[in-house]
Amino acid sequence: MLLKALEISKLDESCISNPKPEIANWTEVCRRLTSNLKSRISDLRCRIRPISKFLVVISLFSTQVFAQAPDAQFQMRCSECHKAGNAINAPLPDTLRQMTWQSILAALETGKMKGVGDTLTAKERESIARYIGSDTSAAIMPSAKCSASPSTVASNDWNGWSDAGNTRFQPARLAGLTSQTTPKLKLKWAFGFPGVTTASGTPTIVGGKIFIGAADGAVYSLDANTGCVYWTYAAAAGVRVSPVIGNGYAYFGDLRGNVYAVNADTGALIWRTRADDHPLAVITGSPKLESGRLYVPVSGRDESIAATNAAYECCTFRGSIVALDARTGKRVWQAYTVDETPKPRPARIKPARKHGDPRVLRYGRVQQSTCKAKPSTRERA
Numbered sequence: 001m002l003l004k005a006l007e008i009s010k011l012d013e014s015c016i017s018n019p020k021p022e023i024a025n026w027t028e029v030c031r032r033l034t035s036n037l038k039s040r041i042s043d044l045r046c047r048i049r050p051i052s053k054f055l056v057v058i059s060l061f062s063t064q065v066f067a068q069a070p071d072a073q074f075q076m077r078c079s080e081c082h083k084a085g086n087a088i089n090a091p092l093p094d095t096l097r098q099m100t101w102q103s104i105l106a107a108l109e110t111g112k113m114k115g116v117g118d119t120l121t122a123k124e125r126e127s128i129a130r131y132i133g134s135d136t137s138a139a140i141m142p143s144a145k146c147s148a149s150p151s152t153v154a155s156n157d158w159n160g161w162s163d164a165g166n167t168r169f170q171p172a173r174l175a176g177l178t179s180q181t182t183p184k185l186k187l188k189w190a191f192g193f194p195g196v197t198t199a200s201g202t203p204t205i206v207g208g209k210i211f212i213g214a215a216d217g218a219v220y221s222l223d224a225n226t227g228c229v230y231w232t233y234a235a236a237a238g239v240r241v242s243p244v245i246g247n248g249y250a251y252f253g254d255l256r257g258n259v260y261a262v263n264a265d266t267g268a269l270i271w272r273t274r275a276d277d278h279p280l281a282v283i284t285g286s287p288k289l290e291s292g293r294l295y296v297p298v299s300g301r302d303e304s305i306a307a308t309n310a311a312y313e314c315c316t317f318r319g320s321i322v323a324l325d326a327r328t329g330k331r332v333w334q335a336y337t338v339d340e341t342p343k344p345r346p347a348r349i350k351p352a353r354k355h356g357d358p359r360v361l362r363y364g365r366v367q368q369s370t371c372k373a374k375p376s377t378r379e380r381a
């Protein structure tokens, strides 16, 4: 009677009619998921009494395949590690709640949780991140804001990632440092990036101000002397590059392939453009400004997703350098590192042979699919 309500035979249909845009061969994935589920259910018939337990377990499994609610998703995909007493140093939900949702998304897309994130759709990643993370809006305390502009400071020959020769060398005259004074450096101030655990771009220093981005997409202009905040700009995704400053603008790219120019004094957006149309394009290389053009290296997450998600249809990303007009953000040219336009090819490599029961990988323990022994003699691993 209870099973009838669930209508197991309709599981395939229900799965197939709710496709996930990121998974190309969804029908095939549904078949695998539902046949797995059905064998689990028939196994449970043998194992679990009373019937009430049976219902609870079935409803859990059906959620496992079709659930959309972010709290249930978090329970299923994250809680097994992020729970009290875990021995692997996974932060507890209370700690995650203090992180901004953008930095949680960044962890799932390109950070420490990428392996887990690659098995979710873009929608699922975002809804879980929004569910467990906080909003950035209140992140900067008013007392941290600068009350005056920096006193004028000598400007550097170059800024951003590097000089034209890629030496990354600032002469002592401009750096204010020599090999003798370097060992005597003392901490003057420290700045804690609100809501994130990671910031990876080299800071850019121009005219007494520091420009730096963080994993949640916040870009900061700080006072080099005191660490107070002139402005913050919220990019759509994590900013890992060293911003480059010129023409009164600060230029940077984010982990969704967007490039930005903001007013270097106020942080107001001047233009924003996508460097590459591929949905998995990311910008991790710092842009270079030269003679009115901004040169942006674009990389992608195609192969890395394919490595952890067998259903992902690889490889359509080509890699490129894009030249943008520095004033307007308009694309002047794009040169691909893979010349050929991608086209579908027959799969030549069969999936590698697997050892052991595939359900061990998915559920962490083996379940028998037929009832060969009495329930009491079964082991629950």
Ligand code: HEC
Binding pocket: 074, 077, 078, 079, 080, 081, 082, 088, 089, 090, 091, 096, 099, 103, 104, 107, 108, 111, 112, 113, 116, 117, 128, 129, 132, 197, 198
């Ligand atoms: C297999 C275990 C495991 C699973 C599953 C897992 N995590 Fe984690 N997670 C960890 C561990 C371990 C760390 C700490 C890693 C470190 O600091 O090096 C971590 C760290 C994080 C961080 C902090 C990242 C940072 O930059 O410091 C976030 C955010 C996070 N996890 C979110 C999630 C979410 C959301 C899910 C579910 C979609 C999830 N995790 C699933 C084990 C896991």
